[in-house]
Amino acid sequence: MKILLQIGIIFGVCFVGEGLAMLLPLPGSIISMILLFLLLLFRLLKPDHIAEKSDFLLKNMAFFFIPAGVAIMESAGILFENLIPFLVICVATMVITFAVTAFTVRLTVSLQNRIANRKGGKHHE
């Protein structure tokens, strides 16, 4: 019954999310994620209320993508026609995204430290 209730809560939130997706320009699954996060943040839901079912879904997340991946059978033609650009884009943008994110975080952290030091310095005066 506990698990059944957890399934009910998660599916219920997703059902509301799908409804809101008809009004908002966001995918239903993302709206459901935001809804669930807000429910947790404002303590309307406790992690215990959904933990077992959520962990089942999160730990086996990759499994649920199999049918979406198998559907590549139908798009194999388009993929093979664009295979070289596809591979180049996947590799190049992965490296670019990694580098840009790492440098941005490093810059932000050092700026934050500098501001904190200045404030800290004034505090000591």
Place this chain on the structure above:
Amino acid sequence: MNEWISSPLFGITLSILAYAAGVWIQKKLRSPIANPLLIAIVLVIAFLKLTGISLETYDKGGDFISMFLAPATACLALSIYRQLPVLKKNLIPVIVGTTVGSAASMGSVWLLCKAFGLTDEMTVSLLPKSVTTPIAMGVAEQHGGIVPITVAAVVLTGILGAIFAPLLIRIFRVKNPIAAGLAIGTCSHAVGTSKAIELGEVEGAMSGIAIGTAGLVTVLIATLI
């Protein structure tokens, strides 16, 4: 025979067996190239091709499995919530880093697609390639992309990220574990995060947070454009 195969139970059972085989192979090889999802997809396609069973027949069960995608995505909320203390402590680097990183990802994909002269349909399919599969699928579907191409790009990017993360950390001399974790999560979502967890606790937590924030930023950018 046909009636028997077209039961949804066929597609579900085949998928679970293929995934179990994928997990088993990964345990044996201990290599990020042996990604269970990738192995399962290849096995299912090979089985369907060999037996001549149609994708439509498989999808009777496949649709059942896909139905769980939205709840699975929603549950990412719980994993972000569990990282809340780390998230609060590093809120500004997380937001700035994943926003600029996701914009760089989408910008570079767009530029390269134009440079290669790819169709708009193909470009939209590749744009969300750095974020976690359910979010990427949602974005591609909503903007008229080819969802299976998106899934292929996302899985490939994740595997590349998991393989090359340690090398990239050395090349770009990333000494701060917060920067390393956020970079891995932003460029290669959950598959890369599995590698980040091996690198350290801070790297793992940061990478996990980046899956959610980079995903949200990508959805927002895609909606605005």
